[in-house]
Amino acid sequence: MSDSRLGVADAAGSAADRAALEQVRGLLLGEDRARLIALQQRLEDPERPVAELAGALSDAVRLRAEDERFIAALQRPVDQCIQHSVERNPQGLADALFPVMGPAIRRAISEALKGIVQSINQAVEHSISVKGLRWRIEAWRSGTSFAEVVLKNTLLYRVDAAYLIHNDTGLLIEHALAETQTTLKDEDAMSAMLTAIQDFIQDSFTGANEGLESVEIGGRSLWVLRGPKATLACVITGMPPRSLREQLADTLRDLHLSYRKQFEAFDGDKSPFAGVEPLLQDCLTLAYRESSEDKARVSWLPWLLVGLLLVSGLGWLGWTQYLWDQRLDAARSRLEQAPGLVVVNWRPSGGRRVLLLADPLAESPAVVMADAEVAAWLDLQTRPYLSADAPILLQRLRQQLAPPATVTLNLSGAVLHVDGQAPEAWIQGLSALQVLPLGVDRMDLSALNREATDLLARVQAAIDPPTGVELTLDAAVLSLTGVASWDWINGLAESVAELPGLVGCDNQRLVVAELRQAEAIVQDLNGMLFAFGESNKLLPDAGPRLDQAAAQISELLALQQTVPFGLEIDVIGFSDQTGTERWRAWLRERRAEQVIRQLGERGVPTAILHPLPGPGFEPSDDLAAVAEQAQLRVQLQPVPLPPCWVR
């Protein structure tokens, strides 16, 4: 307005006035003038407010972020914008949302799968029980799926208590209890500890955004649902379905929506949360479900027991039947293998009757079966017949021919071999048979010998005496005289033992041939002298004597190998009467030793040679006792004859 007035004045005034006016203006307004001009320009510039608004817009929006009216005002344009954007370029939005939607969808799918797996588990569990059968019928009648019926009937659970816990402080904001429940000893401490545990877990498993989800406490579970500001903890009895978790999560979400600010400001004053309790109560009621079929749950047990009994009873029956059949089979095969028995008909139509052909000589079927119980149970019927089985045939031949004990009968095919010794009369009877016994085509008597009639001849044949031994029989007692070898005498007892008819044997008058030979040598050796010169030096002619003595002693030793006679050889040293007695004794000793050494050098084992100093002082009538010599004295221990058998 003032400007326009100035304008009029300008139009009327001169240029000088204008200049003066400008000057006055400059004086009056000073620096403000430039600012006024700048302000005027800014008002006139259409771009300017927009630029300024742009600078302030973000701050302005932040200032009003909490204002409901502002939010309402923005809602429509934002909706429109998004709609428009999606219509124009859906891919852009999809790309932007993908990182958010991906995990959310994955999570939703895994939750759904968990639920399905649980239902399947229960369905499988119940599909084989009696109850399951009933539910199947119910499902079929009502036209719903079996799984649904199972779920309806089995998901018995109850949320006993619900606790709302503030995350930051761990303080209990509110809780609700089912009527049957008593309060915990200290819910506040419980909530705080639960929070501390959550803190601990989140700290330990860095990166994992999820904490503890559930805790099993005896038969109960504690489900923990953690929201951004508060945690919902529920104590649940029974088997809750997975879907319950979603319902509880919904409640927690609702609580967050309605009480977000209160949660943030919470410091222990519970008054702003007056409306929370009913919501928690809902958690209890919404999950409460009781089934009248609860008792039916145990009814399968008796059925199972009866079934088990039945099955085990049948099993036992089957088992015993099997064992019995095994025994019957064993008995049958024993009958079939037994000589002289033929199974004609075994238990026709499964009965007990058994028809047998039995040779009169065969063993009794009951004995053959070796199972008295089976034998008694079976109804055995036998018909007689004549068996050609070799053992039975032989038995019959023995009965018919009555061979003496010295005769053996053998069958090869239909040929009867008669071996051994038999009395003349029996052999004649055999040869005179007009008809061969049944089952025999030919008889072979080539190995059959006539039995010697004379006992002496039989003894002679049995013992085969060497020439020079004479046998005499006196009342069936055999006496032997003469010279025979040691071995033969020793074998006598055995060869004589089996002779029928002989009652005794006397061998004491027999002379052992080897012993007689040995005695001859001993006689030769005994008293053999070896002459010494002075001292203990043998005279030269002793050499050949020593050789002879050594040879003869060796012969004796060889004989001793056969006949165990004891051989003792003493070597006695002598001396004449000269010198002191000590000297003489020493000399006698040395001489005996000298001979022994000489013999030892000639191969005689010195162990059998015993040095024996000759007699000392006493004058002896024995000439040898005073001569310069040594003498051999040989003895044989007598050997008793082995006793021959005496009946």
Place this chain on the structure above:
Amino acid sequence: MESRKICILGDFAVGKTSLVQRFVNNQFSDKYLTTLGVKVDTKQVALDDGRALKLAIWDVAGTDTPTQLFLRYTRGAAGYLLVADRTRPETLEACVRLRDAVAGTLRPLPYVFLGNKSDLVDQCRLQQGIAQARLPDALDWLETSVLTGEHVELAFRRLAAGMLSKPPSQV
């Protein structure tokens, strides 16, 4: 009734658990069982003005350096007792570190400083003056003894009163 979360902070074996046990159950044991993680007890205190307050007392495992988990446990507390062992002066430095960490990550919380084990007179090497100089912003500095029970109750009441007169939201 209102409730508050408070924490007991301090170095190892300064007597935090003992303090809580004395306060909650009026018991003392000379056995030392170190606290693992955290143990929470609750107790109601009647204030001088007739109001009652339920305290959720978080007995946090002793530490001289504030860990991530330590700070998690202190989150949401309305105040805390900061405990030093008067026979071990170095436990005061731990207190200063813990106080700074709490104030730095959360916000300055009201706290009461306790010089504990005052009954061990001969061994006391930590004077209250030093503590006052190092921790000037404490609500109070108390010489306590869990053994005799001296100032234990007082410590909790002082903290409770301090928390209510200066609500953390206004800081």
